[in-house]
Amino acid sequence: MPNRAFLPLLFLFGGLALPATALADLAGGFEQEFSRFADTSQQQFSQFSEANEKAFARDFIDQWQRFNEALSDPLPSLPKPRLQPGLQRAKQTESSPVAGSAPSATSRHPRVSGGFYGHPLLHLTLLDLPTLPGLQPNNLLQFREQALRSDGFIELIHLLGFMRQRIHADNYATILLARQLCGNHFATPNSATACAWILGQSQGLDVRVGLRQGQLLLLTPSEQEWYEQPYFEVDNLRLYIVNRENYLHLQGETYLQSGRHADATGTTRISLSSSFIPAQRVLHTSHRFGVPLQLDEDFVAYLHQLPLLQVRDYLNDKQPDYLLKQLQNWQELEQKRPAMDRFKSLLTHLQHWPYQIDQEQFGREKPLTLSESVFFPYTDCEDRVYALAALNQSFIHLDMAALRYPNHLSAAVKYEGNWLEADPTYVGASLGMRQPAYLGMDPEWLY
8 A cells, every 4th residue: 555645736835846756657658758848858958947036036035034933033931731721710700700891711611512423512702813814825824823922823722721621632532623613703704714823833743734725724834644645845844734634625725834843842643543632422332342331423533534544553553441441341252272272262363353455444444443443343364463562562462563564464373482473354364374366475574
């Protein structure tokens, strides 16, 4: 499964950079013709770039450079998230009113407006929020400066911190949460994106903005590889586009603000199954392991928003506590047996799960974590390997690896110093057996 990333022309503050274009499986004649065309185009581009460099620098590049320099100004020092943002001030105002004084915006009771995958969000009545005057770098700087001077926006920062703490959100969940909050308080997509950019900074996250065909993009670097997701290579980092739904239908060049923020603490890491505590509101009961398991549908909805990752990330995915506690009942039935006997029993159990490829069940490639494999009716080969790895890691603790063949994923387990194939898709196969289609092949080993 190759990783394809579409990289448009990048306008960085040193000048105009043309990304390389990967060509594969072209016939020899066409490849030579294309090479001649590319050489000619590169010469023409160099002449054009040299002739227009000064004029270009006076326009957008010069503004974006000043924009990056201005971002070195630190964000205001904020206290820890309040236990109930907005509610404390409202209670104090009501208990000791001042005659003749007008009630402030935060003196009203907040109301619940929508939610973040089952978690209710407080919708605060916020006044004096900034207005995004335009999309040029100086407009974004103006919006940022106004936001950090606005009491209403500072209250929004407190609300994000409170929600992040309450649901134990990791970096990526926090970025998505910031987008959700900003969408509740800003009417236009560009204003909401600019808002999420500032809110992400307030949490010490490295979030950045770009501009393409009149729409702002929200970007973050990731230490994990997001499968087939658009990204830009800047400062030896891959900046992935969070709001890719806005990006994919646009055309033309992309302008990037690529300077590092003074408060950025590092790159984003996605914790697939344990990004936040489920709301435990809308529950689905599964008996896939012979014991009743209750799964939160809103939690699975969140998992659908995660970008696809590489096999190693799924193999080492930490499982959510609320699911592991329920699986303890299944484990208690097995714990008196030797570890290898439990592994064999689990392997046989997985081989009899209902099978369906992702294209049939979802219409697209969708690897499933253990939470999703228990929730959805069907699994395919990689889903079963990930479920085997998750349960082995949590309860059995044997050395295990994934074996990647063309269009197939299997597994192997180490037993008495030897590696034995353990294919959870090959129905009836015991340890050491390989599907006939892959006999004689050397798989890629992944841990």
